[in-house]
Amino acid sequence: MADHPFTALAEAHALGALDGDELTQFKGHLATGCEACLREVETDESVLGTLAASVPHLPPATGVKDRLLDLAEAPRLPLDLGAYEWKEPFPGFRYVVLKQEPSRSLTACLLWAKPGSRYPAHRHGGEEAVLVLQGTYRDEQGDYGPGQIARRPAGSVHSVEVPPGDDCISYIVSYGDHEIL
Secondary structure (H helix, E strand, C coil), rough: CCCCHHHHHHHHHCCCCHEEEEHHHHHHHHHCHHHHHHHHHHHHHHHHHHHHHHCCCCCCCCCCCHHHHHHHHCCCCCCCCHHHHCCCEECCCCEEEEEEEEEHHHHEEEEEEECCCCCEEEEEECCCCEEEEECCECCCCCCECCCCCEEEEECCCCEEEEECCCEEEEEEEEEEEEEEC
């Protein structure tokens, strides 16, 4: 339906995809009582509701909730880096264990790495999730910046480096150990 420019926005509005000025303008237009646009929004919302109802609800895979909650325990910035007793297994890579749960083979660490530093290739005995809090974390699958999560499955092999720029501070949750190759 293309009676005027606003009808083209009805579908995006029904999907919740409008924001800012576009959303304000479209809501203002709907408030004028434009029957074509009101009918289009109603139709689109009905179709979306029917579509959503037709998709069966599937529970998340076992352990997903626990893994999300484990990551949610990441410390918030700014951090007092001097408040921790860091271990330095490789030049420029420091870590401190914040939590261990042997019953789940869980270890949660804070990683502080300097630009240009490298952590050698290693194999994971269990899953690992790295939440980058500051700086950039790089491995064979790409670069990860603040707020991004690098995930590695059990048995995966990778190395890590910190590119030039800021120190990298990350929260690492691993399930199982890892071996340096």
